[in-house]
Amino acid sequence: MSSENFQQSRTPxxxxxxxxxxxxxxxxxxxxxxxxxxxxIYLLYQILVPFLNWSIFAADFTHNYxxxxxxxxxxxxxxxxxxxxxxxxxxxxVRFYQFIYGFYPVEEVxxxxxxxxxxxxxxxxxxxxxxxxxxxxxYFTLIFPIIAYFLLAGGFGLAHVSTKDWGGLLVTLVLGxxxxxxxxxxxxxxxxxxxxxxxVISMVCTLFIEFIxxxxxxxxxxxxxxxxxxxxxxxxxxxxxxxxxxAVTLFQGAYMAEVIRGGLQAIPQGxxxxxxxxxxxxxxxxxxxxxxxxxxxxxxxIVNTSIGLFKDxxxxxxxxxxxxxxxxxxxLAAQTWMGLSIEVYVFxxxxxxxxTFSMSRYSLYLEKKLKTGINMGAD
Amino acid sequence: xxxxxxISLQNVNKWFGDFHVLQDVNLEVKKKERIVVCGPxxxxxxxxxxCINRLEEHQEGKIVVDGIELTGNLKNIDSVRKEVGMVFQxxxxxxxxxxxxxxxxxxxxxKKMPKAEAEELAMKQLEIVKIPEQANKFPGQLSGGQQxxxxxxxxxxMNPNIMLxxxxxxxxxxxxxxxxxxxMVDLAEGGMTMIVVTHEMGFAKTVxxxxxxxxxxxxxxxxxxxxxxxxxxxxxxxxxxxxILNH
Numbered sequence: 001m002s003s004e005n006f007q008q009s010r011t012p013x014x015x016x017x018x019x020x021x022x023x024x025x026x027x028x029x030x031x032x033x034x035x036x037x038x039x040x041i042y043l044l045y046q047i048l049v050p051f052l053n054w055s056i057f058a059a060d061f062t063h064n065y066x067x068x069x070x071x072x073x074x075x076x077x078x079x080x081x082x083x084x085x086x087x088x089x090x091x092x093x094v095r096f097y098q099f100i101y102g103f104y105p106v107e108e109v110x111x112x113x114x115x116x117x118x119x120x121x122x123x124x125x126x127x128x129x130x131x132x133x134x135x136x137x138x139y140f141t142l143i144f145p146i147i148a149y150f151l152l153a154g155g156f157g158l159a160h161v162s163t164k165d166w167g168g169l170l171v172t173l174v175l176g177x178x179x180x181x182x183x184x185x186x187x188x189x190x191x192x193x194x195x196x197x198x199x200v201i202s203m204v205c206t207l208f209i210e211f212i213x214x215x216x217x218x219x220x221x222x223x224x225x226x227x228x229x230x231x232x233x234x235x236x237x238x239x240x241x242x243x244x245x246x247a248v249t250l251f252q253g254a255y256m257a258e259v260i261r262g263g264l265q266a267i268p269q270g271x272x273x274x275x276x277x278x279x280x281x282x283x284x285x286x287x288x289x290x291x292x293x294x295x296x297x298x299x300x301x302i303v304n305t306s307i308g309l310f311k312d313x314x315x316x317x318x319x320x321x322x323x324x325x326x327x328x329x330x331x332l333a334a335q336t337w338m339g340l341s342i343e344v345y346v347f348x349x350x351x352x353x354x355x356t357f358s359m360s361r362y363s364l365y366l367e368k369k370l371k372t373g374i375n376m377g378a379d
Numbered sequence: 380x381x382x383x384x385x386i387s388l389q390n391v392n393k394w395f396g397d398f399h400v401l402q403d404v405n406l407e408v409k410k411k412e413r414i415v416v417c418g419p420x421x422x423x424x425x426x427x428x429x430c431i432n433r434l435e436e437h438q439e440g441k442i443v444v445d446g447i448e449l450t451g452n453l454k455n456i457d458s459v460r461k462e463v464g465m466v467f468q469x470x471x472x473x474x475x476x477x478x479x480x481x482x483x484x485x486x487x488x489x490k491k492m493p494k495a496e497a498e499e500l501a502m503k504q505l506e507i508v509k510i511p512e513q514a515n516k517f518p519g520q521l522s523g524g525q526q527x528x529x530x531x532x533x534x535x536x537m538n539p540n541i542m543l544x545x546x547x548x549x550x551x552x553x554x555x556x557x558x559x560x561x562x563m564v565d566l567a568e569g570g571m572t573m574i575v576v577t578h579e580m581g582f583a584k585t586v587x588x589x590x591x592x593x594x595x596x597x598x599x600x601x602x603x604x605x606x607x608x609x610x611x612x613x614x615x616x617x618x619x620x621x622x623i624l625n626h
Binding site for chain 2: 270274276277278288289292
């Protein structure tokens with residue numbers, strides 16, 4: 001074997017692993033990519049630095065640059081000296097109670113806190129499959145709305161608190177969670193109804209869905225405010241928040257129905273036939289065979305419309321309900337805090353993002369779990 | 380209808396739109412009889428057996444299963460479906476349930492059997508189809524042959540008097556056909572009343588009491604396998620047999 005056959009020494013291959021490798025592979029793989037990367041870094045720098053500066057480094061939290069505690073807008077650094085002041089978060093701290101509870105009486109607010117805590121206990125077993133004693137906790141989840149209702153509104157010895165005093169995050173969560181929770185079964189019934197073989201049922205469901213979907217939520221809210229009372233027997237008045245809830249639930253129900261119908265259509269005919277041939281009834285077939293599969297494949301869309309609804313609840317401020325955004329606007333309307341709208345809107349946006357982003361991450365987790373856990377490749 | 384018939388089809392007619400898919404079909408099946416139905420595709424053989432458990436509705440004529448006439452009466456349909464098991468070409472297992480759950484579902488929900496008892500029954504059925512070790516897997520993790528055997532076990536768990544097979548081996552790879560046919564032969568030897576739509580003529584020769592040949596929605600010829608294969612009467616049957624046996 002001659003020496004010429006020995007391998008020539010080469011430079012090592014370009015790193016493709018580790019941080020450096022990742023940067024090279026993803027950010028600087030070509031000259032065009034490199035220019036884009038640098039451009040984006042420059043833009044981020046231009047945006048992020050001033051924002052961080054405004055929101056954190058130059059911001060007031062509870063005290064201004066003179067060390068005084070901020071009790072109204074005149075104490076804010078940026079009001080006193082716009083040159084040096086950043087965000088004045090004191091408005092959030094001072095008005096925090098309103099943002100979270102609205103005008104709920106302070107001596108009764110423990111009830112809201114209990115509801116918030118119970119909400120976590122009610123939702124957790126729903127979301128986490130391996131929750132210990134899940135079965136029993138799910139019973140609690142079922143009765144939670146009733147407990148929450150009496151705790152929030154009063155009854156059984158608890159003082160009555162009018163929904164006019166509810167506000168802020170409390171109203172947003174009540175509308176969002178109740179709307180989603182009630183719309184889900186409504187959507188299932190409507191979707192099954194629309195696909196029913198009985199023409200009357202199918203027509204009624206289709207008309208309902210198309211009507212509700214064809215109308216903006218805001219119109220439904222006005223409808224609930226103005227027209228719903230006309231349909232009620234005399235002497236019965238509906239609470240403003242309940243009217244909003246009805247509008248929101250119907251709206252979300254119609255959308256949920258279409259999402260679930262999409263899932264139902266994806267289930268092969270053979271599944272229906274197999275279920276019928278072993279003798280399952282219509283409801284057993286849907287409950288045990290068809291819906292579990294249909295809902296599984298529509299989870300991303302279900303979460304998508306739920307996120308949409310959660311954000312749309314802010315529209316209730318137009319019919320006079322003070323949800324999180326409504327409280328924000330009410331706070332800004334006060335003479336003492338005028339002009340701090342950026343702080344308020346950023347805060348409201350962040351609260352919404354926390355909720356919607358969690359929902360979106362959870363749906364991703366679910367999708368991944370269902371895809372890897374069970375291979376649905378039988379058909 | 381003779382007294383010993385468990386299934387009786389009298390002048391059954393059915394249309395898909397304008398297409399006359401079943402034309403004056405008459406068939407009597409006795410208890411423990413094993414019928415193999417064959418014929419070219421589109422001849423109405425699947426539609427005929429699907430009418431027997433009312434997955435399809437016939438428009439004219441009379442179908443009586445185990446003394447129950449199939450009409451629009453939902454109660455009758457339910458009772459017939461409890462008597463009749465069905466195995467499909469595409470298996471149609473429930474993909475979101477484990478093998479065991481696929482089998483226990485109907486006994487638990489339709490027959491209100493306690494869960495423990497249903498699971499015991501499921502394991503017994505899985506022994507019969509020779510795959511007890513797959514009980515906790517999901518359908519998607521099984522081969523086609525195994526899936527079809529689970530489908531058979533699922534039907535058997537309802538303890539039917541009659542089993543319908545709609546081309547049970549047509550969607551299977553050749554090496555898996557035998558494992559499914561073996562299970563069906565065992566079933567036949569156990570005295571099950573069976574109607575099998577299949578092109579597996581070897582299976583037909585060993586198992587069938589009677590061959591039914593269909594073409595264009597009609598039953599063209601009915602004969603014991605011996606006569607059917609060696610001395611068919613109709614030219615259409617001869618042509619069909621020459622096509623499927625000589626290749």
